[in-house]
Amino acid sequence: MTGVPTQPTGSTVRKTNSGAGRALVAVYGIFALAATARASVQLLTKFEQAPLAYLLSALAALIYIVATITLARGTRASRRLALVAIIIELVGVIVVGTLSVVEPQAFPRATVWSVYGIGYGFVPLVLPILGLAWLWHTRSVNS
Amino acid sequence: MIDALAYVLVALAGVAVIWGLVTAAANKPPGKAQLLFAAGVEIVTVVQSIIAAVKLAAGFRPVELATTIGYLIGIVILIPIAWLWANVERNRFSGVVLAVAALGVLAMTLRLLVLWTPAV
DSSP: OOOOOOSOOOSSOOOTTSTHHHHHHHHHHHHHHHHHHHHHHHHHHHGGGOHHHHHHHHHHHHHHHHHHHHHHHOOHHHHHHHHHHHHHHHHHHHHHHHHHHHOGGGOSSOOTTGGGGGGGTTHHHHHHHHHHHHHHHTHHHHO | OOHHHHHHHHHHHHHHHHHHHHHHHTTOOOOHHHHHHHHHHHHHHHHHHHHHHHHHHTTOOBSSHHHHHHHHHHHHHHHHHHHHHHHHSOSHHHHHHHHHHHHHHHHHHHHHHHHOOBOO
């Protein structure tokens, strides 16, 4: 995937919304949009079919929205919120991903995190790792 | 949806993805032609959503109506937002941002092609 924050972006002050961070925010934004749309449709039209899966969809959507906004703001306070959101995201994709493989009947309908985000090219699994790497990469200047 | 138009859009979006990655690899911000091309992809995207909306209004009912409508609306806002976001700070990552949005348009168009199946 694109936007891998593997190299320093120069000697300028590094904020989470600068350099490679802009690409990361773009990917988070797409997932915020996709997850929100998916969760809205699920909750509004067929909530009773799989309440747990659909509530998790909504949680995923909320996490992506928070991560997008906090990374895009790039202030000291927003970094902390971003860290919390991305850790929840990582735990969520691992737990839901594992449960959906081990206990598929608990997730009769797909969520963005099912099977580690297989429906989205496993980007949901890679994204929180990139997010944490990016927060680490930009830490000295901004935190 | 018109299949041929959808495939044209997939191809155009694919070019935009590659173009964005190429300028990023060359460590250049997106050029004027590239930005105009992205605008062109957006125009085709809007045309596609309008055509689909007209067909829905005319009575076509896909299996997952709500999801389809969500995709048709969501797909048109990707490139405009990415365009603004890419132009605030112009460098190699502006191209990556455009590539990400174009990849989103590409993926959503492919998904729409699958969704565009009449409900029985």
